[in-house]
Amino acid sequence: MNGKYLLRCPGCGRSFPDRYTLDCPSGCDVLLRTVYAERRLTPRSLPGVFRYKDWLPVEGHLKVDAGPVSYESVGLARELGLSNLTVTFSGYWPERGGGMETCSFKELEAQPTALRLREKGAGVIQVSSAGNTGRAFCQVSGLTGTPVVVVVPTAAAGRLWTTVPAENVCLITVDGDYSDSIAFGREVCSLPGIVPEGGAKNVARRDGMGTVMLDGALAAGRLPDYYFQAVGSGTGGIAAWEAAERLAADGRFGSRLPELHLSQNLPFVPMVRAWEAGRRTIVAEDMPDAEASIARVYADVLTNRHPPWGIRGGVRDALLASGGRMYAVANEGARSAGRLFAETEEIDLDPAAAVAVASLARAVEEGFIDQKKQVLLNVTGGGYQRAAEDLDRYPVEPFLRVAAGSTLDGDLRDDIGAWLAEQEVAAYA
Numbered sequence: 001m002n003g004k005y006l007l008r009c010p011g012c013g014r015s016f017p018d019r020y021t022l023d024c025p026s027g028c029d030v031l032l033r034t035v036y037a038e039r040r041l042t043p044r045s046l047p048g049v050f051r052y053k054d055w056l057p058v059e060g061h062l063k064v065d066a067g068p069v070s071y072e073s074v075g076l077a078r079e080l081g082l083s084n085l086t087v088t089f090s091g092y093w094p095e096r097g098g099g100m101e102t103c104s105f106k107e108l109e110a111q112p113t114a115l116r117l118r119e120k121g122a123g124v125i126q127v128s129s130a131g132n133t134g135r136a137f138c139q140v141s142g143l144t145g146t147p148v149v150v151v152v153p154t155a156a157a158g159r160l161w162t163t164v165p166a167e168n169v170c171l172i173t174v175d176g177d178y179s180d181s182i183a184f185g186r187e188v189c190s191l192p193g194i195v196p197e198g199g200a201k202n203v204a205r206r207d208g209m210g211t212v213m214l215d216g217a218l219a220a221g222r223l224p225d226y227y228f229q230a231v232g233s234g235t236g237g238i239a240a241w242e243a244a245e246r247l248a249a250d251g252r253f254g255s256r257l258p259e260l261h262l263s264q265n266l267p268f269v270p271m272v273r274a275w276e277a278g279r280r281t282i283v284a285e286d287m288p289d290a291e292a293s294i295a296r297v298y299a300d301v302l303t304n305r306h307p308p309w310g311i312r313g314g315v316r317d318a319l320l321a322s323g324g325r326m327y328a329v330a331n332e333g334a335r336s337a338g339r340l341f342a343e344t345e346e347i348d349l350d351p352a353a354a355v356a357v358a359s360l361a362r363a364v365e366e367g368f369i370d371q372k373k374q375v376l377l378n379v380t381g382g383g384y385q386r387a388a389e390d391l392d393r394y395p396v397e398p399f400l401r402v403a404a405g406s407t408l409d410g411d412l413r414d415d416i417g418a419w420l421a422e423q424e425v426a427a428y429a
């Protein structure tokens with residue numbers, strides 16, 4: 001292989017260089033994968049997630065010290081009767097070195113994605129998000145000056161804040177729901193120079209999230225037997241599986257892939273239902289009363305209606321390959337698991353992370369796991385209370401507000417075009 005990595009299509013088997021490519025050039029309906037020249041994992045003395053740069057689709061690194069942190073749990077492990085529980089925490093927790101100031105593992109995705117795009121000269125990134133992803137990209141923008149277009153439902157705009165001023169964000173709010181934001185985001189990407197983030201298809205997103213598995217395995221000295229995470233799109237689960245395969249090929253961490261134990265929050269649990277029914281596609285009956293169900297969950301970052309479930313290399317394949325399991329967690333169970341975690345480990349959790357803790361407690365109760373084996377708990381977010389005490393908070397001000405179903409007509413096109421031109425001028429100044 002010439003160079004650091006190639007992209008490979010698991011459909012037709014072709015390999016090709018990365019041009020911020022999201023899809024197979026031959027049109028296969030798959031998730032592309034990165035193949036790195038480096039077969040062994042060597043942690044670098046670089047900040048945060050860039051410690052794992054060898055297995056990230058970037059050439060350089062950002063000077064951002066925000067990566068996953070892993071430790072051997074004492075309090076929660078004792079409470080649950082687990083002999084080997086590694087917690088990998090993504091969020092703000094200065095005592096443990098947790099420097100993700102927007103408090104979720106979406107920063108693991110945002111950093112390599114922003115850098116990959118810059119290195120490939122592909123343009124300005126557009127992200128549609130109802131919360132954590134948008135905030136993570138705004139933060140990376142604030143820290144590095146990378147321009148980003150973020151489209152969110154108007155009602156969710158309050159979730160977009162940063163801990164440093166972010167002056168290169170074009171925030172567009174849409175009077176509608178998350179799906180309306182996605183639709184308008186697609187409109188915005190019709191402007192030359194703006195490219196979609198790509199969701200699960202974005203290899204930088206998956207390899208960034210995969211650093212949780214790398215960090216946890218390095219801390220424990222081996223691959224875990226079980227991996228626990230709460231999922232909405234399931235991208236983190238796919239990423240964990242891919243990273244585990246890489247570690248297995250490295251040879252020093254064991255060869256058995258961890259079982260994926262993935263959880264969703266009742267009453268909106270489409271992947272759990274599709275899994276239990278043995279379905280390759282998610283159908284309407286997996287999401288009865290979708291809107292009302294979404295409104296009732298505690299962890300609303302887990303409410304994705306179009307997860308990469310049945311696609312080749314997607315969540316279902318990851319579960320099948322690893323002999324995994326899915327859990328449906330009720331709000332009350334998640335809340336009490338969050339309280340248990342705060343009492344035993346002394347940090348507050350994102351509701352989604354509390355769902356994962358609840359699933360772990362259930363797995364123990366029901367005897368789904370061997371309590372002596374190695375568990376990796378992906379704590380995908382937390383430390384909001386600490387962050388609110390310690391850090392400055394800058395709300396991201398909307399640049400435009402549009403109605404649901406808007407198209408990119410003359411005025412909107414001109415406004416966003418003008419913003420884009422300003423970014424380009426700033427970049428060359």
Ligand SMILES: *Cc1c(COP(=O)(O)O)cnc(C)c1O
Nearest residue numbers: 231232233234235236352380381
């Ligand atoms: C996005 C998110 C998840 C779910 O991640 P996916 O792997 O993309 O499904 C879980 N927890 C938190 C805190 C998140 O922000």
Ligand SMILES: [Zn+2]
Nearest residue numbers: 009012024028
């Ligand atoms: Zn292909």
